[in-house]
Amino acid sequence: MAFRGPKVWLWRWRRNPLKRRADAVEAWVMLGAWVLTLLAGVLAGLASTRSVEHGLARERVEWRPVVARLTEPAPGASSTHRATSSGDRVWGKVHWTAANGSSHTGQVRVRPGSATGAPVTVWTDRQGRLVTRPATASQARLRASLIGGLAGLSAAAVPFIGGRALRARLERHRMDHWDTEWARFGPLWGRTTG
Structure with a gap:
């Protein structure tokens, strides 16, 4: 070493x-x-x-919450217990009115078996489009x-x-320069004076 x-x-x-x-x-x-x-x-x-x-x-x-109403019954069997995860929910078609008075429809996750007209809270942007909860x-x-x-x-x-690539390039350039110098002076080291 x-x-x-x-x-x-x-x-x-x-x-x-x-x-x-x-x-x-x-x-x-x-x-x-x-x-x-x-x-x-x-x-x-x-x-x-x-x-x-x-x-x-x-x-x-x-973004604001808006109460929307189901326009058709939600698929699936009606459950008496409240859904606890998105896995317990199904897609349902809803209708709501935006703050500017325009009417909108869309699909959101609702409890299975929810009846037509059931209220669902949805989040909307300024134009009344559906968005996720902020x-x-x-x-x-x-x-x-x-x-x-x-x-x-x-x-x-x-x-x-x-920087690492540039350093590697400088290192290669230095090694090439040393190889050139060694090829020029290396053979002279073997000679003896006398």
């Missing part, structure tokens, strides 16, 4: 007669890649989080944080991978 000696931090920026120009270029490339990685990840993550939170908050303000504030924070984290990681991956 070769002895490496103590690790010297920031050796590529220190004065050293053995330091090559390629070492300094590689150091600056990697520093730039790390800075871009950090900035891209943080900025993209924060922007995505803010955008998702804003969109979900707007949904909570704009996320609560805590659900919105969690969703925005997860999406922001994924967006930040994805954005940070681009400069990180680019």
Whole structure:
């Protein structure tokens, strides 16, 4: 095993007669890649989080519950107990009137066997179209944080991978240069003076 000696931090920026120009270029490339990685990840993550939170908050303000009525009996047997999951529900056709007075119909999940005219609460947007129930504030924070984290990681991956690829290319270039130099001076080492 070769002895490496103590690790010297920031050796590529220190004065050293053995330091090559390629070492300094590689150091600056990697520093730039790390800075871009950090900035891209943080900025993209924060922007995505803010955008998702804003969109979900707007949904909570704009989307409203409306009482709709079944237009035909719901399929399935009537149950005396309240449905506890979407698996206990069937699709039923409903009719409602939006806040602007327009009439709408659509299909929503209802209890099996519900009678015609049974009230069903549905959520609608400003135009009266069916939407899902908006996320609560805590659900919105969690969703925005997860999406922001994924967006930040994805954005940070681009400069990180680019920096690694550029470093590998610099390394190949350096090795090719060393091979050329070795081919030129290697045979001279075998000669003796005398």
